[in-house]
Amino acid sequence: MSVHTDERPDPGLPAGEPPAARPTPRRRVLPSPVSGQELVLLGVIVVLWIVLAFATPAFFTAGSIQPLLVATAPIALVGIGMTIVIITGGIDVSVGAAIMVCAVLTAKLLVDAGLSLLPAVLVSMAVGAVLGLVNGVLIAYGRVHAIIITFGTANLFQWLGLQIFASKTVNGIPQTFDVFGRGVAGRTFGVPHAFLITVVIAALAWWYLRHTAGGRHFYAIGGDANAARLAGIRVQRRVLLAYVITGVLVGLGACFTIAQGTSTLDQSVGSGKELAVIAAVVIGGTSIMGGRGSVLGTLLGALLVQTVSSGVTQLGWNSNLSDLFVGVFIIIAVGADLLRERARRAR
Amino acid sequence: MRGSSKVTAMVAVGVAAALVLTGCSKKNEDAAGGGATSAASSAASSAATSGGGSSSEKVKVAFVPKLQGVPYFEAMNTGGQEAAAALGNVEWLYQGPTQADAAAQADIVRSFIQQQVDTLIVAPNDPDSMAPLLQQAKDAGIHVATSDTDAPTSVREVFVNQASAQGIGEGLTDALLDAMGGSGKYAIVSCGQTAENLNSWIEVQKAYTAEQYPDAEIVDIVYAGEDQARATQQATDLMNAHPDLTGLVGECTSSAPGVAQAVRDAGRIGQVFTVGLGTPQSMKPYLADGSSSASILWDVENLGYLTAWAGAQLAQDQSFEATNDVSDTLDAVEYDDATKTLLLGPALAITAENVDQFSY
Numbered sequence A: 001m002s003v004h005t006d007e008r009p010d011p012g013l014p015a016g017e018p019p020a021a022r023p024t025p026r027r028r029v030l031p032s033p034v035s036g037q038e039l040v041l042l043g044v045i046v047v048l049w050i051v052l053a054f055a056t057p058a059f060f061t062a063g064s065i066q067p068l069l070v071a072t073a074p075i076a077l078v079g080i081g082m083t084i085v086i087i088t089g090g091i092d093v094s095v096g097a098a099i100m101v102c103a104v105l106t107a108k109l110l111v112d113a114g115l116s117l118l119p120a121v122l123v124s125m126a127v128g129a130v131l132g133l134v135n136g137v138l139i140a141y142g143r144v145h146a147i148i149i150t151f152g153t154a155n156l157f158q159w160l161g162l163q164i165f166a167s168k169t170v171n172g173i174p175q176t177f178d179v180f181g182r183g184v185a186g187r188t189f190g191v192p193h194a195f196l197i198t199v200v201i202a203a204l205a206w207w208y209l210r211h212t213a214g215g216r217h218f219y220a221i222g223g224d225a226n227a228a229r230l231a232g233i234r235v236q237r238r239v240l241l242a243y244v245i246t247g248v249l250v251g252l253g254a255c256f257t258i259a260q261g262t263s264t265l266d267q268s269v270g271s272g273k274e275l276a277v278i279a280a281v282v283i284g285g286t287s288i289m290g291g292r293g294s295v296l297g298t299l300l301g302a303l304l305v306q307t308v309s310s311g312v313t314q315l316g317w318n319s320n321l322s323d324l325f326v327g328v329f330i331i332i333a334v335g336a337d338l339l340r341e342r343a344r345r346a347r
Numbered sequence B: 001m002r003g004s005s006k007v008t009a010m011v012a013v014g015v016a017a018a019l020v021l022t023g024c025s026k027k028n029e030d031a032a033g034g035g036a037t038s039a040a041s042s043a044a045s046s047a048a049t050s051g052g053g054s055s056s057e058k059v060k061v062a063f064v065p066k067l068q069g070v071p072y073f074e075a076m077n078t079g080g081q082e083a084a085a086a087l088g089n090v091e092w093l094y095q096g097p098t099q100a101d102a103a104a105q106a107d108i109v110r111s112f113i114q115q116q117v118d119t120l121i122v123a124p125n126d127p128d129s130m131a132p133l134l135q136q137a138k139d140a141g142i143h144v145a146t147s148d149t150d151a152p153t154s155v156r157e158v159f160v161n162q163a164s165a166q167g168i169g170e171g172l173t174d175a176l177l178d179a180m181g182g183s184g185k186y187a188i189v190s191c192g193q194t195a196e197n198l199n200s201w202i203e204v205q206k207a208y209t210a211e212q213y214p215d216a217e218i219v220d221i222v223y224a225g226e227d228q229a230r231a232t233q234q235a236t237d238l239m240n241a242h243p244d245l246t247g248l249v250g251e252c253t254s255s256a257p258g259v260a261q262a263v264r265d266a267g268r269i270g271q272v273f274t275v276g277l278g279t280p281q282s283m284k285p286y287l288a289d290g291s292s293s294a295s296i297l298w299d300v301e302n303l304g305y306l307t308a309w310a311g312a313q314l315a316q317d318q319s320f321e322a323t324n325d326v327s328d329t330l331d332a333v334e335y336d337d338a339t340k341t342l343l344l345g346p347a348l349a350i351t352a353e354n355v356d357q358f359s360y
Helices: A035-056 A062-087 A095-112 A117-142 A146-165 A174-179 A194-213 A213-223 A227-232 A237-258 A272-285 A295-314 A321-346 B002-023 B034-051 B070-088 B102-114 B127-139 B165-180 B196-212 B227-242 B255-265 B280-289 B300-315
Strands: B059-064 B092-093 B121-122 B143-147 B156-159 B184-190 B216-223 B245-248 B272-274 B296-299 B333-336 B342-343 B348-350
Touching: A035 A295, A035 A321, A062 A095, A062 A213, A062 A237, A062 A272, A062 A295, A062 B227, A062 B245, A095 A117, A095 A146, A095 A237, A095 A272, A117 A146, A117 A174, A117 A237, A174 A194, A174 A237, A194 A213, A194 A237, A194 A295, A194 B165, A213 A227, A213 A237, A227 B002, A227 B227, A237 B227, A272 A295, A272 B127, A295 A321, A295 B227, B059 B070, B059 B102, B059 B300, B070 B092, B070 B300, B092 B300, B102 B121, B102 B127, B121 B300, B127 B143, B127 B296, B143 B300, B165 B184, B165 B196, B165 B245, B165 B272, B165 B296, B184 B196, B184 B227, B184 B280, B196 B216, B216 B227, B227 B245, B227 B255, B245 B255, B255 B272, B255 B280, B280 B296
Parallel strands: B059 B092, B059 B121, B121 B143, B143 B156, B156 B342, B184 B216, B184 B245, B245 B272, B272 B296
Antiparallel strands: B296 B348, B333 B342
16 A cells, blocks of 8 residues: 655554554545646647747647647557556567557458457457466566566567468558548547547546555555565556556557558558657656656657657658657656656655 | 666666667678578578479579568569469579568578579668678679669679669659649658668659649658558648648658548548559559549569569570560560669559559
C-alpha cells in the first residue's frame, strides 16, 4: 500500500503509530493529480499550437487538428501500456513487432474472411494479449531483464509476422476500420473516435493507477521490487499483468494503424514504433528507472511528438528536423527526471 | 536496490543503443559479418557438394535482391523463373536478405561466390560496399552484373536498368499535370532521403516541370521513410499547409497509396490529384475512386526476365547488340555500350483501365 511517488512520509505505515487499537480512518497519500512535468508539457504544447497557428494559418483548423489527433492515437494508446510496464521497472521493445503481427493477421481476416468491426477488433486484441502473455511469463517468471526478453521476442514476433505475410502485401483491405480513420467516418461531432477511445482508456488507466491498491502496486514494484514482495504484493502476477495490458492495447493500436494506413499493408507496418512509443512515455515524464510516471504525461508526450512532426511539415521545413526535436525533448525529459531524482535523494 | 536498478538502467540504455546501431550498420559489414560469413559459407559449400553434379549442363545465374519477401522482388523472381524455363539452359537462383541490410546481403553474395555460380547479379542495398565484393566474384571467375539499382563504381559487366530517370521523372510529371490541367501547385512525398534513384527522379521532375509547365510549381518535398501512415499524415499536413495545392506525388511504393489515401480521407477527390510509383494491386482501389490518377512503374516481371536473360548471355560469353530481341514482349531492348546498360523500356502508366493486367 505504500506509494513510492511522494516525498512525504506515508502515514499509512504502522511504524510511527502507537500500537493502539484506535480505528483512525487511514488517509491515503496520493501524489498530486498532475505532475510538474505534465504542466510543463501542456504549456509547451499550447505555446507550440499558438505559434503554429500564427505561422501557418491552416494549422489551427479542424482539417488539420483532427488528423493530428488520429495520428497521435496509436502511439499514445500503446504508450499507456508501456507506461505501466516502465513504472514496474521493465520495458517492452517488442511492441513494434507485435503491432505487425496483430495488424497482418487482422488485415488478412478482414480480406479473406470478411470479418466485421467488433470481431476483428476482438481478435486483434486477443492476439496482442497472447503476445503480451509470452513476454509477461518470460519476464515475471524467468527473472531476466525485460529488455533482453523483449529484444528476443521482438525478433520472434518479427519472424512470425513475416511468416503470416508470406512474401506478399495484403491488398484490398476493406474499409471496416474507417471508424478509427482519418476520414469523415472516423469522427462524431468532429471528434476522432480513435483519439476519443485513447483518452477514455488513458483516463481509466490514470484512475486505476492512482486510486486502486492494485494500480499502486505497480509503482511499489518499480520503486523496490523486494520491498514490494515483502509487503505482500504478488510481484510476478502484477508484472505479468503489465505486459498483458500492453499486449491488449497493441492489438487495438494495430486496428488504428490499419485504419490510418492505406488499403495495402506491407511488412514495414509497426517498424520502429517501439522507439516512438518509448519516446512518448519518456517525454511524458515517466522515469525509465521505474517507480514514477503517469499515463497523462504519456498522452501529452505523444501529442507533442505528433505536433512537432506535423508542424515541421506544415511549416515546409526539412522532415528530418522532427527527429532532431524529438531527440532534444527526450534528452531534456530524462535530464529533468535525473535532476528531480537527485534533489529527492539529497533531502 | 537503487544500485541494481541503476545497473538495469545501464543495461537498458546499452541494449537500446545496440538496437539503434544494428539498424544502421550498413558500412561496417566486414567487422560485423565475420561469424555469419563462415556459417554462411559452410552452409553454401555443403549445398554445393550436395547439388553440384546434377546441373552441369545449365549455367547458374544467381540474383540477390535488396530484400526478399516483398512483392516487387518476388515479381522479379517470377520473371526470372519464366526466363529460365523459356531459355532452357539456365538455372535461376534467387536469394535475398529478410531486411534491406547491406551486411546480410553481403553474406548471401559471398555464399554465391563460394558456390561458383556462372553469373552473379545484385540489386545492391549499398552500392559502395558491394563494389569490392563484386571484384572478389570477378577474381573468382564469375560474371558480375547489377539490376534494379546500379553500383556504378564496381566492376559489373552490365546494369539492367528498369527505366531511365528521365523516363520515370517525365512520366510522373506528365501524368500529374495532365490531371491537374497543366498548371497549379504540387508537392512530393518521398521516402528515404538518401535514396539515390528517388532523388534522381525528383531532379528530373523539378527540371522538367520548370521547362514544360511554367504555370506549375513544386511547393515542397517531404520524406516519410517506408512508413505508409507517416506518408499519409504528411500528405494531409501538406494539403493543410497549402490550401491551393492541387497535386501530390508519392515517390515510392509506400507513399504512392499513402498520398491517395490522404486525399480520399480529406474528401478532396477531384480537387487534389495524385500520381505515384505504386505497385498495381496496391493502387487499384485508389485508381478506381479517382484519388489516384495514375501509377508510373515498369513491368517488374519483365525486368526479372531481362535480368535472367542478361545473366545467361554473360555466362555464355555472348555480347549485347545495340538492340536485343529477348522475348516476344521484349523484342527491342536497347543496350548502351558507353554505360554498359540494358534499358527495359519506357515507363509504364498504370491506370484504372489496365490495372487488372498485373497480378502483383
